[in-house]
Amino acid sequence: MEISGIVSALVIGIVIGVLGRLVVPGRQRIGVLWTIAVGIVAAFVGTALAAALGVADTDGVDWIEWLVQIALAAAGVAALSRVKALR
Template sequence: MEISGIISAIVIGIVIGVLGRLVLPGRRRIGVLWTIGVGIAAAFVGTGIAAGLGVADTKGVDWIEWVIQIALAAVGVTALERFKARR
């Protein structure tokens, strides 16, 4: 992966993290930086899953990849919030 690909994945990860947080109902008790970190991780993992499924490189917008990434971000935000609540 080239540096431009990594930078774009980070930017997309920020958007994915925010969208993953917005998908969930109610108030979230984790910070914005944690949300961004979860989004970046979800973007990288979601891209890998989409590539494994063969839906990562399509013509136009990769909607299935975006859905996978947003779902992973929502799961990650929920898991992180529950983990931090136990502490």
Template sequence: MEIAGIISAIVIGIVIGVLGRLVVPGRQHIGILLTILVGIVAALIGSAIANAFDVADTNGIDWIEWLIQIGLAALGVAALDRSTAHR
């Protein structure tokens, strides 16, 4: 992967992580770095799932892929919030 691909994955991960965090109701007790990390992982896994279902490359904006990624980020943020809340 080239440096441009890594930078774009980080930027997309930030956006996905923040959107996923906004979807989860209430206050989350995880930091911004974990949110970004969850977003990057959700973006990569969401892209793989969208490719598997052949909905990744559509004409215009890939809304289904974005929804999958944001949903995965929301699940990741909620899971991390629950795991850190009991500490």
């Protein structure tokens, strides 16, 4: 992977994290850096999952891949927020 691919993956991960946080209702007890980290992980895992399902490369915008990534980010944000609330 080239450096431009890594940078774009990080930027997309940030966007995915923010969208995932917006999907989760209520107040989340995690900071911005945790949101970004969850988004980056969700972007990479979501891309791998979409590739395994065969929906990663489509004509035009990969909407299914985006939905998988956002769902993973939302689940990650909710889980991390719950763990932080228990402390």
